[in-house]
Structure formats: structure tokens, C-alpha cells
Amino acid sequence: xxxxxxxxxxxxxxxxGPRAAELMEKVRAGATKTxxxxxxxxxxxxxxxxxxxxxxxxxxxxxxxxxGKSTLIRHINRLIDPTAGEVMVGGENVxxxxxxxxxxxxxxxxxxxFQKFALLPNRTVLENTYYGLEIQGVPHxxxxxxxxxxxxxxxxKGFEKKYPNQLSGGMQQRVGLARALSNDAPILLMDEAYSxxxxxxxxxxxxxxxxxxxxxxxxVVFITxxxxxxxxxxxxxxxxxxxxxxxxxxxxxxxxxxxDAYIENFVREVNRGRVIRAxxxxxxxxxxxxxxxxxxxxxxxxxxxxxxxxxxxxRLAVIDDHSGQPVGVLTMEAIMAAITRHNAAx
Amino acid sequence: MSWLTDFxxxxxxxxxxLRKTIDEAFRSFTRSYGDTFEAMFEPLRIFMVQAxxxxxxxxxxxxxxxxxxxxxxxxxxxKAVLATAATMLLIGYLGMWDDTMKTLAMIFVCTVIxxxxxxxxxxxxxxxxxxxxxxxxxxxxxxxxxxxxxxxxVVMLLGIGKVPGLIAVVIYAMPPVIRLTNLxxxxxxxxxxxxxxAFGSSDWQKLKNVQLPLAxxxxxxxxxxxxxxxxxxxxxxxxxxxxxxxxxxxxxxxxQYFTLGMFNGFAIVGIAIIFDRVSQAFxxxxxxxxxxxxx
Ligand SMILES: Nc1ncnc2c1ncn2[C@@H]1O[C@H](COP(=O)(O)OP(=O)(O)O)[C@@H](O)[C@H]1O
Ligand SMILES: [Mg+2]
Numbered sequence: 163x164x165x166x167x168x169x170x171x172x173x174x175x176x177x178x179g180p181r182a183a184e185l186m187e188k189v190r191a192g193a194t195k196t197x198x199x200x201x202x203x204x205x206x207x208x209x210x211x212x213x214x215x216x217x218x219x220x221x222x223x224x225x226x227x228x229x230g231k232s233t234l235i236r237h238i239n240r241l242i243d244p245t246a247g248e249v250m251v252g253g254e255n256v257x258x259x260x261x262x263x264x265x266x267x268x269x270x271x272x273x274x275x276f277q278k279f280a281l282l283p284n285r286t287v288l289e290n291t292y293y294g295l296e297i298q299g300v301p302h303x304x305x306x307x308x309x310x311x312x313x314x315x316x317x318x319k320g321f322e323k324k325y326p327n328q329l330s331g332g333m334q335q336r337v338g339l340a341r342a343l344s345n346d347a348p349i350l351l352m353d354e355a356y357s358x359x360x361x362x363x364x365x366x367x368x369x370x371x372x373x374x375x376x377x378x379x380x381x382v383v384f385i386t387x388x389x390x391x392x393x394x395x396x397x398x399x400x401x402x403x404x405x406x407x408x409x410x411x412x413x414x415x416x417x418x419x420x421x422d423a424y425i426e427n428f429v430r431e432v433n434r435g436r437v438i439r440a441x442x443x444x445x446x447x448x449x450x451x452x453x454x455x456x457x458x459x460x461x462x463x464x465x466x467x468x469x470x471x472x473x474x475x476x477r478l479a480v481i482d483d484h485s486g487q488p489v490g491v492l493t494m495e496a497i498m499a500a501i502t503r504h505n506a507a508x
Numbered sequence: 509m510s511w512l513t514d515f516x517x518x519x520x521x522x523x524x525x526l527r528k529t530i531d532e533a534f535r536s537f538t539r540s541y542g543d544t545f546e547a548m549f550e551p552l553r554i555f556m557v558q559a560x561x562x563x564x565x566x567x568x569x570x571x572x573x574x575x576x577x578x579x580x581x582x583x584x585x586x587k588a589v590l591a592t593a594a595t596m597l598l599i600g601y602l603g604m605w606d607d608t609m610k611t612l613a614m615i616f617v618c619t620v621i622x623x624x625x626x627x628x629x630x631x632x633x634x635x636x637x638x639x640x641x642x643x644x645x646x647x648x649x650x651x652x653x654x655x656x657x658x659x660x661x662v663v664m665l666l667g668i669g670k671v672p673g674l675i676a677v678v679i680y681a682m683p684p685v686i687r688l689t690n691l692x693x694x695x696x697x698x699x700x701x702x703x704x705x706a707f708g709s710s711d712w713q714k715l716k717n718v719q720l721p722l723a724x725x726x727x728x729x730x731x732x733x734x735x736x737x738x739x740x741x742x743x744x745x746x747x748x749x750x751x752x753x754x755x756x757x758x759x760x761x762x763x764q765y766f767t768l769g770m771f772n773g774f775a776i777v778g779i780a781i782i783f784d785r786v787s788q789a790f791x792x793x794x795x796x797x798x799x800x801x802x803x
Contacts, residue, residue: 241702241705265709267708268705268706268708270708273707274706276699276703280702280703282722283722283797284722293717294707296717297707326797327797345707
């Protein structure tokens, strides 16, 4: 499998319009999206984006429609050219690549999954799945082998001779995923890959991705406008508004410490019990004797509550995942406080 | 104040001189380059002669079998094949077999030329907006200019015969292939092209794997129209020496042979309907998997 590589985005700007380069100065000097739009009829797509995405993790980029998510993810494989800034992938600057180098980079370092699937209607599932390998010139037998393996892996065995329009949306996106994975690229770009799917299918597909990720350990960039999806999938989450990143952090950071009212609005509807981890709500042990009941630090408050109810307890020892040692105490009161905090605030 | 009542036109003598100058220039051009042009179009003549020879000299049973096989491969419909057989047999029985074969040869050659020239032109138009801006008006002229007008220079250059006739038909019939190739490629979903790019396709791979396959049903509709327009030109082409079903019609007009004209006219209509049905059925089959469904 390909080596893991991370992604570094530095001072990235994108202005849409013919005089983008001239307007860069104004934007650097602090012109806003609205000003640029009203005074110059240019769209400020991205405004000074800086992100560091570690290898082998799922990085979610979240924001409302029009906030610049698609624009941002398309800079990683340079489907869109930036107005200014750098995109470093595995130590190489994508922005400076020649046409040929960029093609090679897209063939071997990145793969993409699309919101509307973008499968070729005149090709079967199998032929769609090996598309990336085909254009790399991989021999037929070898690419069929690889494609079949991934078709099976995403749960489409037996469907390889079908055409996309004979499949449901969820199944079509499985093909999209298999096509991307067949490329065996270290970076997987998913632009609202699940947004077109029904809610139940969507949760299914999230599970598929999480299961796969345990094994493939790719650097996944996942775009969504759905906070539940972001919290479920993201090792890290960045929130975008009007082309600017307004908060970056883990799901705990976003839910427990929203940076402003905009994010607080998002977070309000979240089921906190399913997001907040036991170790985020516990009190330190401070040398005291840990209670008999135990819960893993990475478990959610929901899980902890269930353990308490099942065992008739009100206090649990929180165990550190790595050391296996108790590091804190989680009480029923602490769980209630963490879950209802937003209600108290509202 | 005569310019108020009579249009202030160019002086008669100047006008005559203008026409004379242009005519003479073109005539001397014809004299010096006519042979060159004829040599240039020699491969076309050979192609046409061979096609005609094949269609008329092959035993009719074999030709009929080939025609029916093509109808079957295109339409996959027993009904269409039976209708084709009935039409062809009736045409033959009414004594028009040879002329029909010559017309089919002409349509075949014309269609091949239109495809070979038209599809690359359409692709170029889809790719470069500048190209589209240049070619579109030319196509408009090709389609609206009465064919007799552009027959004049063609005949002056190449004389009367198969090749000038063929060129006239090609000029008239080619625009739909070009236009619909351009349109078909431009209509390809943007996300589909993005996907091709994201996987690192070269321009050629993108054209071959994505743009042409997705545009194919539209291109087929263009080819269908081209064939229909070529058939519509059969009679005019026969005026400058293209053999086939058009010539009896011409004879019928000048001699008032009502029945002869009708028979040949209906033969042309019969062929047109066969072409149309078969190529449309073929187009539909191409589209079988193309309705993209979401959700
Ligand atoms: N090619 C373009 N030309 C002009 N404006 C664009 C273009 N692409 C996107 N935009 C604008 O950039 C902003 C961000 O768009 P996008 O990245 O598609 O948002 P999202 O994916 O978050 O919905 C929007 O205001 C959109 O209108
Ligand atoms: Mg988008």
C-alpha cells in the first residue's frame, strides 16, 4: 500500500473573476467577501486558508452551502488553481506542478469521490471501478483483479456486470468509493460524497468508510454540511464560513468549546451524549481510590450512562486507552451537566 | 433627386466590369488549377466508383442479405427487418434495383465523408470557443445557400460528374454532424469531466472515455439528419451527373412521365424511412444505460 502523506495548506486565497490577481492586494489588506462582490463583482472563494492535515486521518471540512468547501477540496488536487498560496502534499507543492507532473500526481497520490457519483453510464460497475487504473495503463487482468477486490470490499459482489442506472444511489456511491480506492492513492478526497443519500443509507456508508479506514489508513478529506456526519467521521474538523476557517479542532473542541455564535448554532441540535467522550467530562482522580465500575476514556457519555444503569452505579472509573490505567472519575451528575449544558445556556 | 425614386445603384458599366473581373479571375484560376483539383479529388472518385461497383455488381441476393443484416444489427427488431425486406423487394420488382443501389452507394460514401470530416470539426468546435465562432456562420451559409449557387463554382472547377455531385451533397448534408457533435460534447456533465480530470486523464483519454461516449447518442442523431439531407439532395445531384434514383425523376419531369416520377420518388421515401427507423433504434439502444439516475 502507498506511503502515508499529509497535506499542508498555507495562505491559500481564491478569487473568482478575470481580475483576481489585481484584487489580491485588497483582500490581503482586509477586504471582505461582501465588499469584493459589491465593489468589484468578484467572488472571494477562499480567504487565507491555513490547515495542516496529518497523514492517515479523516479530516472533515464543514460549512453551509456556498461557504467554499468544494473550492477548498479542489485545490488539493488542483482542479481549481489558487490565486495565491501553497498546497503542500507529501512535501511537494501542488501549485507549482507542470501539467504532466500534475497528471501523475492525480493518478497516483489522490483519488476523489463525488456528490453526484459521476460514474460513466455506459460502463459497468467493474469498468467504472478500474477507470483510474485503466488510464494509468495497468494491464487488463491486473486492473480487473484490483477492482474486483474493492468491489467485494464495499459490498457489491455480484453487481460488477450491472450498469450504474440499475443501482440505487447508495450502491452507486459504493462504486464511486471502490473506484477511488482501486487507485491505491494515499489521499482520498470526498466532496459531499454522502449528501445525496437517504439518511439511513448515509449512516451505512459512514460505517463503511470508518471500517475501511481502520485498515487502509488513508489521509481522507471529507466535506459535509451535516454536523452529525462531521462529528461521527472526523478525527479533526474545520468549519468554514464565507471562505474563511473559523474553527479547527477535534469533535470535543467543536461541541464543548464552539468558537462563536455561528458554530454554537450548529452545535445546538447535536446529541451531545453521543459525541462527548467520558474523558472530556470526568473529574481528575487526584490520588483518590477509583470506583469499581470502569469505562474507557474514548467511550461516549451515552455508553457511560448505559454502563451505570446496567450495573446500578452512579460513579465510574475512566480508563486511559493507551496505559489501561484509571485517570479520572465520571459521575452521573457530571454526565447530566455535560449533556444539558447547552440547555442551561440557551 | 432621382436617388429618392430609384435606388442609387452602382453604375451599370462598373457593375459589369466587377462581375467580369471576378469571373475572369475565377476562370483563369480554374484553367490553371482545375487539373490539380481533379487530381486532389481522384481518391474520392475511386472510392465512389468502387462503392457503386460493389453495390451494382454483387448478386442482388447477397446485397439484399447485407442490407437486411445491417438493418438487424442496427435495430434488433424483426419488424424493421421485415419492413426493409418488403420495401427492397418491391423496389426491385418495379425495376428500380440498379438505380437504388447507385443511390445507396452515393449515400454511403457521402455519410462516410461527412463523419470523417464532421466529427473532428465538431470536436474542435466544442474544445475551442474561437473555432465555434468561426465555423458556425460557415455552417449557416452552407445550410441556407441554395445548392444551385455553389454548384456553379464546383462544376466550373471539376466539370459534370460523380465527384462534383458528391461534393455538393456533402456540403449540404454535413452541417448536422458537425453541429450535433459540438452540442453533444458541450452538454457532457461538468462533474463527469471533473472526475476524469481528478483521476489524471489526459485530454485524449478524456475525449475517448468520457466526452465521445456520452455525446454518442447526440452524434448519432446528427448522422441520422445528415443521411436524410443527403437523400433529399439525390435529385439535384443527378442534375450534375450523379447516377441513381434522381435521374429517372429528372427524366420524368422533362417528359411528364407521371408514374415513373412517382415510383422513383417513393423509392427514395422508402429508403429514407428505413434509414431513419434503423438509425433511431440504434440510437435508442446506445442510450439504454445513459439516463443517469440519482438517489
Ligand atoms: N467558477 C466560479 N466562478 C465564480 N464563483 C464561484 C465559482 N465556483 C464557486 N464560486 C463561488 O464561490 C463560493 C464557494 O462555492 P463552493 O466552493 O462551491 O461552496 P460549497 O461547496 O461550500 O457549497 C460561492 O459563493 C460560489 O458562488
Ligand atoms: Mg459544494
